[in-house]
Amino acid sequence: MPGTFNEKFIVIPRYLPVPSRRRAGTPIQKVRFLVAHDTGNPGSTAANNIQFYINTAKTVEPAKTASAHLFVDDKEILECVPALTASAEKAFHVLKKVTKDNELYGINANDGAIGVEYCYGGAINADKAYEKFVWTLAKLCFVYNLNPAKDIVGHFFLDPARKTDPVTGLARSRRTYEQLLRDVAAEFETCTGNAPAGPTTTAQTGSVTVTVKLNLRKAPNTRAAIVQVVPAGTVLQFTATIPDGEPVNNNPLWYQDTHGNYFWSGGVK
Structure with missing residues (x-):
């Protein structure tokens, strides 16, 4: 996307081993959308979650394989599968057999979406973590020429029978999913000076x-x-x-x- 983006924060690479069960090293041909997650583990930091992934990258049971691109808490924005700090690779953040992602975007989330995990609860400062989470989603929209009004979806929406994220994590931080979408659009406008295109009426x-x-x-x-x-x-x-x-x-x-x-x-x- 042409133009500049306000680099308010630093994204730190802390990559998972490749090849491994959590990171295959397969490129994403085109990023179509973003999936907003939360960790489901109150009090666990970005570093905690990524270290767990690193420790189990080669030993996790194939049926329990999962990963995401970025983890965000109040202190850090850490990237464990490339998305912003290098060319995007596939991560395993949405169950492959769900079909809502294909209905909405014409592609499976693991093949065409970036997954961003929100860390919350415990000693994590909710306001600072939320600020970084919103900025990260807006930054991804800028980099991949996505519309924050249309191209962000919560994990719960793709897999409602099993998942509640990021609604649960946001609620613990006194926010709603609808507010998140509004705030990302506003952050995108603030950081680029351009409002995202809205629907035509x-x-x-x-x-x-x-x-x-x-x-x-x-x-x-x-x-x-x-x-x-x-x-x-x-x-x-x-x-x-x-x-x-x-x-x-x-x-x-x-x-x-x-x-x-x-x-x-x-x-x-």
């Missing part, structure tokens, strides 16, 4: 009928908070169309209703 009025139970959301994407769930058969009035909202089943068209909420066009006729 075209004024248009009309009405549609809901064909299946449908979520009304605060923004034209499935990560936005649900305002209301409406049943099939409901007639909804709309005041605008959004042709470049989040694609769902490769359909990016959303509507905005008379209350300023959004719904996906695939659930109406």
Whole structure:
């Protein structure tokens, strides 16, 4: 991405052994999105987590293999699989058999996403850790020409049956996932001087009928908070169309209703 980015913090490389079960050394051909994680281990620092990965890199059971690119706490931003300090390599941070990543971005997260782990709890200063976490996500968006409004997703959203991160870690730090997304977009603008491109809204009025139970959301994407769930058969009035909202089943068209909420066009006729 052209331009400059405010280098408020330093990213320190502390690489895992390669080749190993936690780091294969396989390049990512193109970074498509970011996955926000938390460690799930309150009080464990970035250095603690990476040292555990290093100690078990060659001995971890294949079925339990996991890794991430970066760990962030209040003191350090450490990179154990290259993403910012060298050309991006694949890490094993999302269960391969989940399909939501493919639906949203057209690729498996381990093949096309950078995983960033938020460290929290214990003696970790939540405000300082959160500041670094937000900056790291914004920095990655800058480096890989990603839109922070669209190209960041929480692990819980990809694997809701098993995972709650980073919601759990953020809650321990008095923040929400929705706030994280807003703060990353704001940090991106602050550090680049450019606001991320938002969805296009075209004024248009009309009405549609809901064909299946449908979520009304605060923004034209499935990560936005649900305002209301409406049943099939409901007639909804709309005041605008959004042709470049989040694609769902490769359909990016959303509507905005008379209350300023959004719904996906695939659930109406």
